[in-house]
Amino acid sequence: MQYMRNQLFSLFFLAAVGATIFVASVMMMPAQASGAPAFGPVSYADAVERAAPAVVNVFASRMLERQLVPRSNRRQREENRGSGVIVDAKGYIVTSSHVVQDAGMIEVVLHTGERLQATIVGSDSDSDVAVLHVDLSERRVKAGPLPVITLGASSSLRVGDVVLAIGNPYGVGQTVTMGVVSGTGRSHLGISKFENFIQTDASINPGNSGGALIDAQGELIAINAAIFSRSGGSQGIGFAIPVDMVRGIMRQLLDTGSVSRGWLGIGGQNMTATLADTYGLKPDMKGVLISQVYNKGAASEAGLRPGDVITRIDETPINSSFDIVNTVASKAVGSDVRIQGWRGSVPLDLSVTLQEREGRTGVRSEE
Secondary structure, X not given: OXXXXXXXXXXXXXXXXXXXXXXXXXXXXXXXXXXXXXXXXXXXXXXXXXXHHHEEXXXXXXXXXXXXXXXXXXXXXXXXXXXXXXXXXXXXXXXXXXHHOOOOEEEEEOOOOOEEEEEEEEEEOOOOEEEEEEOHHHOOXXXXXXXXXXXXXXXHOOOOOEEEEEEOHHHXXXXXXXXXXXXXXXXXXXXXXOOOEEEEOOOOOOOOOOOXXXXXXXXXXXXXXXXXXXXXXXXXXXXXXXXXXXXXXXXXXXXXXXXXXXXXXXXXXXXXXHHHHHOOOOOOOOOEEEEEEOOOOHHHHHOOOOOOEEEEEOOEEOOOHHHHHHHHHOOXXXXXXXXXXXXXXXXXXXXXXXXXXXXXXXXXXXX
């Protein structure tokens, strides 16, 4: 599956073909100026040892009907292969939604080589996150409890932090690669409807989708999702879904099998100097100018009006319409959010009770 980026780059989801087990240990000696103290470990083997057992291979197959000649159809099996992460010893696994999309049968291969059948608990294509469950009754009596990864906190990541990608690229078996956080908050990529990706140069390739991106302590900080590439292989531009976002989606999928998202009910435009001049606002003002308020929507009920400027929702600064979409969509339906901004030259501070988002996909036109 791929998305074209002009005529030079293609965006590839990371599902591939695979088998066998292969673990690559990653060693690094940090660059050190003469006489300066060394920072960070010279080996990340301990982090890998903590996290790798909880990373699994995912094999998803579906039947496709292909027309070979007129009036003659043939059913063929298509297999999609990716990775997943065990998040609960009761058998719950997080992976990418596109890895298991339309799958009729799913098999999970544990770090030990043990094979288990899995079912989809819930899948959210809008964020490319899915939760699977394996039947533990199939396991051998002496197999022991499932290894579980420790969930970290992606909100504390900084550009330059060391990260390790664990997955099953090209089906060669479990592989570990190392890089750094190249950027955070990446959006407008066309990968999924709600985007807030971590960018990394850790080598991730087809087959890594749904696998773990961990920090230097071995804690999960993101789920690998996609890459930009000219060739289909890694070129140092990979994207992963932050664990803080995954955690909320996973909780809803486990509770209800689906994800509901908050909706504010406005249309807006990113602030520019021209807009500021038109509305008599400060020329350097940041935020989103409300251009439309939907009747009986959350914003309307709270008293927001066209012409108001939103600069902050709760603790999140708002610099674009996309910030509003991601921030509001991450909140539970019925929750109250604090909206700050300006109404002309008067500061604005309102509490808004979010309504449920139902099939609204616009970034600039509907928040």
